[in-house]
Amino acid sequence: MTSIRQSWLDIPVDSHFSLRNIPFGIISTAADPHRRPAVAIGNYALDLLEFSNSGGFRQSGFTNTSVFENPTLNAFGALGRAAHRLVRTYIQDILAASGPYPDLLERNHPLRERTLLPLSSVQNHLPLEIGDYTDFFVGRNHAYNCGVIFRGPDNALNPNYYHVPVGYHGRASSIVISGTPIKRPVGQILPDPTAVPKIPVLAPTQRLDYELEFAAFIATGNNMSERINVNDAEQHIFGYVLMNDWSARDVQAWEYVPLGPFTAKNFGTSISAWVVLSDALEPFRTKPLARPADAGDVLPYLKEKNEESVYDIELQVFYQTTDGDKAVISKGSTKYLLFSFAQMIAHHTVTGANLRPGDLIASGTISGEDSGSLGSLLEKSQAGKVHIAIGQSTRTFLQDGDTITFTAAADDGSGAGLVGFGKVTGTILAPDY
Amino acid sequence: MTSIRQSWLDIPVDSHFSLRNIPFGIISTAADPHRRPAVAIGNYALDLLEFSNSGGFRQSGFTNTSVFENPTLNAFGALGRAAHRLVRTYIQDILAASGPYPDLLERNHPLRERTLLPLSSVQNHLPLEIGDYTDFFVGRNHAYNCGVIFRGPDNALNPNYYHVPVGYHGRASSIVISGTPIKRPVGQILPDPTAVPKIPVLAPTQRLDYELEFAAFIATGNNMSERINVNDAEQHIFGYVLMNDWSARDVQAWEYVPLGPFTAKNFGTSISAWVVLSDALEPFRTKPLARPADAGDVLPYLKEKNEESVYDIELQVFYQTTDGDKAVISKGSTKYLLFSFAQMIAHHTVTGANLRPGDLIASGTISGEDSGSLGSLLEKSQAGKVHIAIGQSTRTFLQDGDTITFTAAADDGSGAGLVGFGKVTGTILAPDY
Numbered sequence: 001m002t003s004i005r006q007s008w009l010d011i012p013v014d015s016h017f018s019l020r021n022i023p024f025g026i027i028s029t030a031a032d033p034h035r036r037p038a039v040a041i042g043n044y045a046l047d048l049l050e051f052s053n054s055g056g057f058r059q060s061g062f063t064n065t066s067v068f069e070n071p072t073l074n075a076f077g078a079l080g081r082a083a084h085r086l087v088r089t090y091i092q093d094i095l096a097a098s099g100p101y102p103d104l105l106e107r108n109h110p111l112r113e114r115t116l117l118p119l120s121s122v123q124n125h126l127p128l129e130i131g132d133y134t135d136f137f138v139g140r141n142h143a144y145n146c147g148v149i150f151r152g153p154d155n156a157l158n159p160n161y162y163h164v165p166v167g168y169h170g171r172a173s174s175i176v177i178s179g180t181p182i183k184r185p186v187g188q189i190l191p192d193p194t195a196v197p198k199i200p201v202l203a204p205t206q207r208l209d210y211e212l213e214f215a216a217f218i219a220t221g222n223n224m225s226e227r228i229n230v231n232d233a234e235q236h237i238f239g240y241v242l243m244n245d246w247s248a249r250d251v252q253a254w255e256y257v258p259l260g261p262f263t264a265k266n267f268g269t270s271i272s273a274w275v276v277l278s279d280a281l282e283p284f285r286t287k288p289l290a291r292p293a294d295a296g297d298v299l300p301y302l303k304e305k306n307e308e309s310v311y312d313i314e315l316q317v318f319y320q321t322t323d324g325d326k327a328v329i330s331k332g333s334t335k336y337l338l339f340s341f342a343q344m345i346a347h348h349t350v351t352g353a354n355l356r357p358g359d360l361i362a363s364g365t366i367s368g369e370d371s372g373s374l375g376s377l378l379e380k381s382q383a384g385k386v387h388i389a390i391g392q393s394t395r396t397f398l399q400d401g402d403t404i405t406f407t408a409a410a411d412d413g414s415g416a417g418l419v420g421f422g423k424v425t426g427t428i429l430a431p432d433y
Numbered sequence: 434m435t436s437i438r439q440s441w442l443d444i445p446v447d448s449h450f451s452l453r454n455i456p457f458g459i460i461s462t463a464a465d466p467h468r469r470p471a472v473a474i475g476n477y478a479l480d481l482l483e484f485s486n487s488g489g490f491r492q493s494g495f496t497n498t499s500v501f502e503n504p505t506l507n508a509f510g511a512l513g514r515a516a517h518r519l520v521r522t523y524i525q526d527i528l529a530a531s532g533p534y535p536d537l538l539e540r541n542h543p544l545r546e547r548t549l550l551p552l553s554s555v556q557n558h559l560p561l562e563i564g565d566y567t568d569f570f571v572g573r574n575h576a577y578n579c580g581v582i583f584r585g586p587d588n589a590l591n592p593n594y595y596h597v598p599v600g601y602h603g604r605a606s607s608i609v610i611s612g613t614p615i616k617r618p619v620g621q622i623l624p625d626p627t628a629v630p631k632i633p634v635l636a637p638t639q640r641l642d643y644e645l646e647f648a649a650f651i652a653t654g655n656n657m658s659e660r661i662n663v664n665d666a667e668q669h670i671f672g673y674v675l676m677n678d679w680s681a682r683d684v685q686a687w688e689y690v691p692l693g694p695f696t697a698k699n700f701g702t703s704i705s706a707w708v709v710l711s712d713a714l715e716p717f718r719t720k721p722l723a724r725p726a727d728a729g730d731v732l733p734y735l736k737e738k739n740e741e742s743v744y745d746i747e748l749q750v751f752y753q754t755t756d757g758d759k760a761v762i763s764k765g766s767t768k769y770l771l772f773s774f775a776q777m778i779a780h781h782t783v784t785g786a787n788l789r790p791g792d793l794i795a796s797g798t799i800s801g802e803d804s805g806s807l808g809s810l811l812e813k814s815q816a817g818k819v820h821i822a823i824g825q826s827t828r829t830f831l832q833d834g835d836t837i838t839f840t841a842a843a844d845d846g847s848g849a850g851l852v853g854f855g856k857v858t859g860t861i862l863a864p865d866y
Binding site: 131132137158159160163164166167168169170171172173174176183185186187188197198199200201202205221224225226227248251254255256257258259260261262263264266267268294296299300301347348350351352353354355356359432 | 591601603604620688694
C-alpha cells in the first residue's frame with residue numbers, strides 16, 4: 001500500500017476509518033443479533049463472517065477463517081501479527097480503488113449489500129473477552145500532577161517511579177463498551193479527612209472523574225515463569241483502544257493505602273469499540289518522554305532497540321453537561337508516556353506472570369505538558385479548587401447527566417486519511433441510593 | 434443427614450473427605466484425559482460425568498446434569514446454592530450406609546469400578562475458570578504484624594483498616610492447582626534501601642515467602658451497578674479452597690507504593706483442588722475477630738444479622754526443606770478474620786462492581802494470636818531477623834527446592850468425620866536467570 005491509496009468506497013475525509021486504518025471490532029445488528037467480527041471502513045462496517053461465508057477470503061491466502069465464527073476476536077488475535085497483517089492488507093486490497101480484486105466486492109452489489117453495513121445500524125460489543133486487565137501509571141505528567149496535589153512538588157514522584165513501570169491489576173468484569181451509561185457509585189468516603197477519629201460514611205461519590213487512557217489488547221501471550229523480551233513485546237500486541245477509567249476520587253483517597261485503588265475504580269471502565277492494529281500506527285511512531293539526567297538509565301530488561309517506541313496520536317476530551325453545554329476541554333497526545341507498551345509488557349512478565357490473548361493493558365492517565373492537555377478533572381480542577389468552564393456551566397467533577405467523550409486520531413498530513421479510534425463515550429446516571 | 438451417618442465405602446477416620454464433606458473438583462485420568470467434574474469421598478474421586486451418563490442422577494430431582502459435561506464447575510456453580518445442596522445431599526444418600534439407593538452404586542460393582550477412581554490415580558485441575566481474582570487483607574493479626582515490622586506498633590494499622598475490608602485485584606492467569614512448581618521470580622529489587630539515590634537491580638528474589646490464605650469461589654454474580662446485600666452475600670458463594678499467595682517481599686517493598694503489589698505477587702498463586710461447599714462448613718461457624726472499642730462500629734452495609742459469620746477450621750503449614758528436613762511450622766485457624774466473606778462481597782460490590790461465577794475472593798494472610806500460628810515467613814522471621822528451625826535446617830525465607838504444604842480440616846468431635854480441604858502444595862524451582 002502506498003500512502004495515497006484511496007478506496008472505491010466514499011470515505012469522508014474526516015473519517016477515522018480510512019483505508020489505511022482497518023480496525024477490527026465485534027458487531028451485531030437488529031436483523032442479526034449474533035455477535036460477529038467486522039472491520040470499520042468509512043461509514044461502514046464490513047461484516048467479516050458474512051464476507052468469509054461468501055468466499056471473500058478464498059483468494060487471500062488466509063485459511064483460518066473459522067476464527068470469524070467466534071463472538072470475540074480472541075481467536076483471531078491469538079493467530080499472531082503475521083495473520084493480522086495478512087488479513088488487514090488483503091481487506092485493503094479488496095477496498096482499494098483500482099485494486100487487484102474489483103469483482104470480489106466493488107462490482108458485486110449483492111455482496112456489498114450483505115456485508116457493508118452502515119455504522120449507524122450496527123451495535124458494537126466488547127471486541128475481545130478480557131481475561132486480566134492491568135492498568136499502568138506511566139503517564140508521567142499525570143503522575144507528577146497528582147503527586148504535586150497530594151504531596152507537593154518536592155515529593156511528587158515516588159523514588160521507584162523512573163525505574164518501575166508502575167501498574168496494578170484492575171477489574172476485568174466491569175469493562176464496558178463505549179456508550180454504556182455509568183451509574184454514580186456509592187462508596188466509603190471520609191467526610192472530613194482532617195477530623196480525628198476518622199469515621200467514614202457511605203455516600204454517593206462527590207468527586208467522580210474520568211481518566212484519559214490508551215490501552216493495548218494482547219494477541220499472543222507467554223507461559224507462566226517465562227519473560228517477554230522488551231524487543232519482542234510488540235509482537236504480542238493485537239492493537240489499541242481508547243479507555244476511560246472512571247474514578248471516584250473521594251473513595252480512592254480513603255481506601256487506597258496500602259494496597260491501591262479498589263472500589264474507587266472497579267465500578268466501570270469504558271473502551272472504544274474498534275481495535276486499531278499496531279501496523280496501522282507505524283507511521284505515527286515517536287519517542288517517549290525523556291528521562292531526567294539524574295534519574296539514571298532503565299534496567300537492561302527495559303532497554304529498547306527502537307527509540308521511537310510510542311505513538312503520537314491526538315487525544316481530545318469532549319464534555320457535554322446535563323444542560324447541553326459543550327466544550328472540548330483537553331487536547332493531548334498518546335506520546336506523553338514514560339514507558340512504552342513494550343516496556344510495560346516486559347515489566348509485567350518480568351517475575352513470570354503469564355499474559356493471555358485478550359488481556360488488556362492500559363497506560364494510565366495521559367496528560368500533556370500544559371493545562372490544556374490534562375487527562376483528568378482531578379488535575380484540571382486542582383482537586384476541586386478550580387472551576388472549569390463548559391459553555392455556560394462550570395464543573396469541578398462530573399455531575400449526573402454529564403457525558404464524557406474521548407476521541408483520538410492520527411494524521412501525518414499525507415492525504416492518505418486518518419487513522420482514528422472513533423470514540424469512547426459514557427453518560428453519568430444518578431446513583432441508586 | 435444426621436451427624437453420625439457413615440458410608441458403605443471404607444473411609445479412613447483421618448480422611449479430609451468424609452461423608453459430610455463432599456467437595457467438588459475437576460479431574461482427569463491417564464485412561465481419560467478429558468477434564469470432568471468429580472467429588473472426593475475418602476480415598477476416591479466419584480466421576481460425576483460418568484455417574485451422570487450412567488443414569489446416576491435419574492432419581493435425584495436434579496435435571497441440569499449437562500453441567501457435568503463441562504471441563505470446569507462454572508456452570509454447576511452458576512445454578513446456585515439450592516442446586517449445590519440438592520446434588521450434595523443426593524450424593525450423600527448414594528454413599529450412605531443403609532441409604533435409600535443401595536442398588537444404584539453400593540451394589541452395582543461395574544458402576545463402582547467405572548465411577549469410583551482412586552485419588553492417587555486422578556490428576557486435579559483448576560476447579561473453575563477464574564474471571565477476576567481479588568485478594569483481601571482482612572487477616573487482622575497479619576496486617577498488624579506487618580504494620581509493626583514496617584511502621585512500628587503505634588501506626589501498625591492504617592486509619593481505614595477497621596472500616597474498609599481492604600482488598601485489591603490480583604492476577605487470575607497465574608492461579609495454579611496444588612502441586613504446580615513455582616519458579617523463583619526475578620524482579621526489580623533495591624539492594625540497599627537506605628542508599629541515595631535509590632538504584633534497583635534485576636535479581637532473583639532473596640525474600641520469597643508464602644501466604645496462608647482461605648478463598649471463596651463465587652457461584653452466582655450480580656449485575657454491574659447493583660450491590661450485593663451483606664445478608665444475601667453467602668448465597669453467592671459456591672465454596673472454599675486453601676490458597677498460597679506466593680510473594681517476593683523485596684520486590685514488593687520496592688514496587689508497592691502507591692498502587693499496591695504487582696510483580697511481587699502475580700508470578701503464581703496456588704489453590705487446593707477440592708472446593709468445599711458452604712453447606713459442609715455450617716457446623717463450624719464462629720464469630721470473627723472482635724473490634725476494639727475505639728474502632729467504632731462498621732457502616733450499616735457491612736452489618737451482618739448472623740454474628741457467627743466466619744468458620745473455625747484448623748490450618749497447618751508444613752515445611753519440607755530441599756535437604757529433607759520437615760516440620761509443621763504453623764497451626765492457625767480460618768477464624769482470625771476481621772471481616773467475613775459476606776462482608777468482603779458486600780464491600781466488593783458496594784460501588785457497583787459485578788462479580789461473575791468463577792470469580793475467586795481470598796481472605797489475605799491469616800495469622801493467629803501467637804508466634805506458633807503465623808501465616809507467613811515475613812512474620813515468623815521478623816522480616817529476616819529470626820532464623821526458623823526446621824529439623825536440622827534453618828530458614829528466614831524460602832530456598833530453592835523447599836516445599837510448602839498447607840492443610841486444613843474442621844472437626845467438631847462428633848465422630849461424623851473431618852471436613853477437610855486436602856492440601857495446597859508447591860516446590861520452589863531455581864530461577865531462570
